[in-house]
Amino acid sequence: MVLQTLGFSNAEPESSTEVVGILPNSINVEDIKYETYTIGDIPGGELPELPIGFFYTGADGHEQKITKYSVVPDVDMGNYSLILGLKENQGSQKVIETLSSFLGEVIDKIGDYSPKVIAQSMKISVTKLFSQMYLADITTMIFGVRMAAIGREIACNVECPAPCNTMCRDNPKEGRDLHSLDVVKIRSMTGIDTKPLFRFELPIGVYDGESTIKNLYFQPLKFEDLSYFMQSGKPTVSDVQLAIAMISDIPESKRYNMVRGKKFSIELYKSMRAADAGALIQAMQRIQPGLEPSFKVSCVCGQKELDYAVQWAQNARNFIFFSNLPVVEEI
Numbered sequence: 001m002v003l004q005t006l007g008f009s010n011a012e013p014e015s016s017t018e019v020v021g022i023l024p025n026s027i028n029v030e031d032i033k034y035e036t037y038t039i040g041d042i043p044g045g046e047l048p049e050l051p052i053g054f055f056y057t058g059a060d061g062h063e064q065k066i067t068k069y070s071v072v073p074d075v076d077m078g079n080y081s082l083i084l085g086l087k088e089n090q091g092s093q094k095v096i097e098t099l100s101s102f103l104g105e106v107i108d109k110i111g112d113y114s115p116k117v118i119a120q121s122m123k124i125s126v127t128k129l130f131s132q133m134y135l136a137d138i139t140t141m142i143f144g145v146r147m148a149a150i151g152r153e154i155a156c157n158v159e160c161p162a163p164c165n166t167m168c169r170d171n172p173k174e175g176r177d178l179h180s181l182d183v184v185k186i187r188s189m190t191g192i193d194t195k196p197l198f199r200f201e202l203p204i205g206v207y208d209g210e211s212t213i214k215n216l217y218f219q220p221l222k223f224e225d226l227s228y229f230m231q232s233g234k235p236t237v238s239d240v241q242l243a244i245a246m247i248s249d250i251p252e253s254k255r256y257n258m259v260r261g262k263k264f265s266i267e268l269y270k271s272m273r274a275a276d277a278g279a280l281i282q283a284m285q286r287i288q289p290g291l292e293p294s295f296k297v298s299c300v301c302g303q304k305e306l307d308y309a310v311q312w313a314q315n316a317r318n319f320i321f322f323s324n325l326p327v328v329e330e331i
């Protein structure tokens with residue numbers, strides 16, 4: 001009786017261990033679908049929508065998916081730019097905090113709500129609210145703020161490798177036009193109505209010392225996970241770090257379910273067969289939503305297409321407020 005009042009039923013026998021590894025509302029990694037478009041596909045004056053979405057449970061207990069947001073009307077004012085006074089080579093934690101509190105100031109509404117109202121209802125700070133959002137959504141939002149502040153034109157500055165060695169600096173006065181963010185690609189996840197949880201079944205299975213694990217569950221990277229990949233200012237991604245950041249549940253493992261926070265570990269990775277590790281890496285490559293913060297620019301030599309990486313995190317102040325200005329040669 002006690003169990004029934006708690007919502008448990010004793011009408012059915014305990015289900016077999018075969019279903020232990022399957023969590024409800026999860027989507028197979030193989031079934032993830034994307035819609036890909038470019039910023040150029042978005043009408044002028046509009047901002048790119050969140051490619052995953054913010055899942056907000058309001059006072060009525062109903063979870064809603066929000067993909068639209070708005071930026072404060074006077075976002076081009078200097079006082080907003082000053083919030084981004086990051087010094088070069090500051091640690092990743094500082095970058096995440098600074099950008100999160102900046103977004104708390106410049107994002108007017110997420111859906112119909114101000115960030116302050118959402119944070120209050122979740123009993124967290126506004127900074128925490130943004131640092132816990134999906135990385136893909138945060139990158140897109142920062143591009144949205146940039147578009148609202150100064151538009152889509154961007155001045156690129158990149159050096160063509162040897163033997164050309166030309167410094168390609170966009171400066172219309174010197175005959176090199178500015179580029180546009182219109183070519184930037186966005187991969188939006190489709191068919192996701194609830195907070196995404198992706199299931200992947202290992203081909204062999206890994207033994208954790210007590211039980212064999214077949215199913216791993218992934219969530220998209222959060223903004224705060226960026227700290228795993230940014231060391232001394234340079235982003236470094238290793239497959240194992242990515243797995244630690246993204247794997248949120250290992251229901252078949254008693255041992256790993258006792259762990260608070262991140263479930264996957266280097267130790268568990270070391271116990272994997274190559275076939276499982278390779279399949280795991282492929283599975284993670286399928287979970288890459290969001291905006292690609294880089295594009296190709298061509299050199300005057302005509303020989304090279306160069307990758308231009310937008311410095312949206314470490315050099316956010318310049319990117320959001322000043323990167324539409326022609327690049328001048330340093331004196």
Ligand SMILES: [Zn+2]
Pocket residue numbers: 160161164165166299300301302303304
């Ligand atoms: Zn060149």
